[in-house]
Amino acid sequence: MSKPEDPKVTTTPHILKEELLAEGKWVKLEQTTYVDPAGNTRTWETVKRTTRRTNTEADGVGIIALLKRTLHKDCVVMVKQFRPPLGCNTLEFPAGLIDEGETAEAAALRELKEETGYKGEVVGVTPVTCLDPGLSNCTTQIVLVNINGDDVQNIHPTQQLEFVEVILLPLDEFQSKVDDLLQKEKIIVDSKVYIFGMGMAQAFFKPRELPVLKQ
Numbered sequence: 314m315s316k317p318e319d320p321k322v323t324t325t326p327h328i329l330k331e332e333l334l335a336e337g338k339w340v341k342l343e344q345t346t347y348v349d350p351a352g353n354t355r356t357w358e359t360v361k362r363t364t365r366r367t368n369t370e371a372d373g374v375g376i377i378a379l380l381k382r383t384l385h386k387d388c389v390v391m392v393k394q395f396r397p398p399l400g401c402n403t404l405e406f407p408a409g410l411i412d413e414g415e416t417a418e419a420a421a422l423r424e425l426k427e428e429t430g431y432k433g434e435v436v437g438v439t440p441v442t443c444l445d446p447g448l449s450n451c452t453t454q455i456v457l458v459n460i461n462g463d464d465v466q467n468i469h470p471t472q473q474l475e476f477v478e479v480i481l482l483p484l485d486e487f488q489s490k491v492d493d494l495l496q497k498e499k500i501i502v503d504s505k506v507y508i509f510g511m512g513m514a515q516a517f518f519k520p521r522e523l524p525v526l527k528q
């Protein structure tokens with residue numbers, strides 16, 4: 314006989330099958346049948362990209378690019394563009410899909426050059442991270458890039474994408490500058506961008522008065 318304090322019986326959740334419901338050129342919809350932690354068989358509607366490569370770890374990259382110039386504040390290079398699924402402009406870090414056989418680092422430098430015209434240097438990369446796990450298996454790696462803005466090739470950067478607007482936001486006022494843009498026009502900010510801004514606001518916060526220390 315089980316006692317009330319006995320732990321619940323649990324199962325390691327796992328996928329039983331994935332059935333294709335619909336497929337387009339870029340995305341597909343599947344019905345995922347899985348066993349949940351209580352041992353019940355359930356289903357989930359899952360969106361996947363059709364472009365995922367077998368030998369790459371993530372679907373795409375996001376790029377946190379810091380433009381460093383003499384006598385200027387360090388600025389984060391942002392892009393504004395119309396996104397059809399949202400029907401409006403978004404404020405995002407530069408980003409893009411990883412090509413066949415390409416590393417996250419190489420994809421980041423390529424996408425940064427295409428979208429903004431800047432030539433950067435990779436200084437860090439995250440592990441594979443998920444983007445919207447309740448909807449899709451889409452993953453990204455965020456690549457941190459420094460740009461030497463004094464370098465002759467970065468003084469007048471020429472982007473290759475006509476409909477992407479490049480916006481430079483100072484790192485030390487990042488969140489308030491994003492808020493200003495949101496006030497001015499109908500624009501949706503990527504959650505990664507806003508969370509980055511909140512982190513920067515904490516990092517740059519300087520209390521006006523020293524807190525009174527308790528004894």
Ligand SMILES: Nc1nc(=O)[nH]c2c1ncn2[C@H]1C[C@H](O)[C@@H](COP(=O)(O)OP(=O)(O)O)O1
Pocket residue numbers: 339340408409410411
């Ligand atoms: N879900 C998509 N639907 C489309 O109709 N087209 C799509 C989707 N995802 C990507 N693309 C196309 C658009 C571009 O021509 C290429 C490459 O996009 P990329 O620049 O790598 O990524 P984003 O900047 O994030 O669009 O794929």
